[in-house]
Amino acid sequence: MxxxxxxxxxxxxxxxxxxxxxxxxxxxxxxxxxxxxxxxxxxxxxxxxxxxxxxxxxxxxxxxxxxxxxxxxxxxxxxxxxxxxxxxxxxxxxxxxxxxxxxxxxxxxxxxxxxxxxxxxxxxxxxxxxxxxIPNFCIGVVLMQQAAIAASQYFDHVEIIELHHNQKADAPSGTAVKTAQMLAELGKTYNRPEVEETEKLSGARGATGAEQIRIHSVRLPGLIAHQEVIFGAPGQLYTLRHDTSDRxxxxxxxxxxxxxxxxxxxxxxxxxxxx
Structure with missing residues (x-):
């Protein structure tokens, strides 16, 4: 036992x-x-x-x-x-x-x-x-996700940027996917289009996750694991960011x-x- x-x-x-x-x-x-x-x-x-x-x-x-x-x-x-x-x-x-x-x-x-x-x-x-x-074992990431859920009650537009070292094999990160899923579970559709967009380069607007939430992935040496959840509304931005400096x-x-x-x-x- x-x-x-x-x-x-x-x-x-x-x-x-x-x-x-x-x-x-x-x-x-x-x-x-x-x-x-x-x-x-x-x-x-x-x-x-x-x-x-x-x-x-x-x-x-x-x-x-x-x-x-x-x-x-x-x-x-x-x-x-x-x-x-x-x-x-x-x-x-x-x-x-x-x-x-x-x-x-x-x-x-x-x-x-x-x-x-x-x-x-x-x-x-x-x-x-x-x-x-567990997509991310860091307590700070959980707090960021909880803050994002709270913010989603007041913002209808949100995008996610995740940044990792260039040896990470998958994109987008599991943390970014999980964050989008948590926001989508609230039963709300985000980012209703204002114009008909045209991507001059495929993927320029990132990947479309749950409920139209865009996820953008960056891979560079010098990074470990970082994520931003950016909410936008007329006249304001609300940005949540978590940075990892040591595993x-x-x-x-x-x-x-x-x-x-x-x-x-x-x-x-x-x-x-x-x-």
Whole structure:
């Protein structure tokens, strides 16, 4: 039963920027134990996860054997958790594999389609297995989204600009998509057209998300993760912005999600659902 010992945690994507931060955070948490580390990058294989993360050696070698690691975790007395920061191309299979082995996924990788999320939700329900899909683990982002919902009562026009490092594989970001979805759930249609627009360059007006909310993506070296939600009305603009300067800001949310996923019996989407 959960709560009688440290939570066994596997970090999938342990050699990546976010994965290294998760390794450090889990290793420092009193109620968790780093059970294993997975990464497909050949440069990381067989290296100590702690050394790769920039801390003392943890005697946990990084492996690319996902199935073997999940099978080992399934033998633990305590329910296990797999934290996934990998790639949009592999995250769906990673989640299904974890659930099949009885390991609860906590997922920061974005890029899943709506159909994939629905399929995973049904799979988790059948297995009575908790699964958390978190587009953004930062508490400040949740506050920005809540402020955007409040502002939407008074503004009919809104656009989203998200800015990330140029190694991010998917666009728009999961955070931007989630923000647009949250605004759309209020049952309001935004940005009613004033003129017939013509894009001289395809995509110049960004992507059209839920309820006609435009999302614009910027990818540049030097950025980490940033988002603006810009509301407009005659004579005024209201801008909400969140900036990330260090990936450590995500770790309180990651650790919270690891603890919160254990009693769940279904898939939950969004950090705000577990706060």
């Amino acid at each position: 959960a709560g009688q010992g440290p939570i066994p945690v596997i970090v999938n994507g342990a050699g990546g920027k976010m994965g290294r931060e998760v390794v450090k955070a889990v290793a420092a948490a009193d109620d968790m134990i780093l059970l294993g580390a997975i990464d497909r990058n050949p440069a990381c294989l067989n290296q100590d996860a702690g050394t790769v993360a920039g801390i003392e050696p943890l005697e946990i070698p990084i492996t690319d054997d996902r199935e073997g690691m999940l099978a080992m975790a399934a033998q633990e007395k305590q329910p296990g958790v797999m934290v996934d920061f990998t790639h949009p191309d592999s995250v769906y299979d990673n989640i299904r594999a974890a659930i099949a082995y009885g390991i609860r996924p906590v997922v920061g990788t974005t890029g899943l389609s709506d159909a994939q999320i629905q399929d995973l939700a049904e799979f988790a329900d059948k297995a009575s297995m908790g699964c958390l899909l 450590a800001c995500y770790m309180p949310g990651v650790l919270l999600a690891i603890r919160k996923v254990l009693p769940l019996k279904t898939l939950v989407y969004g950090l705000e659902k577990i706060l």
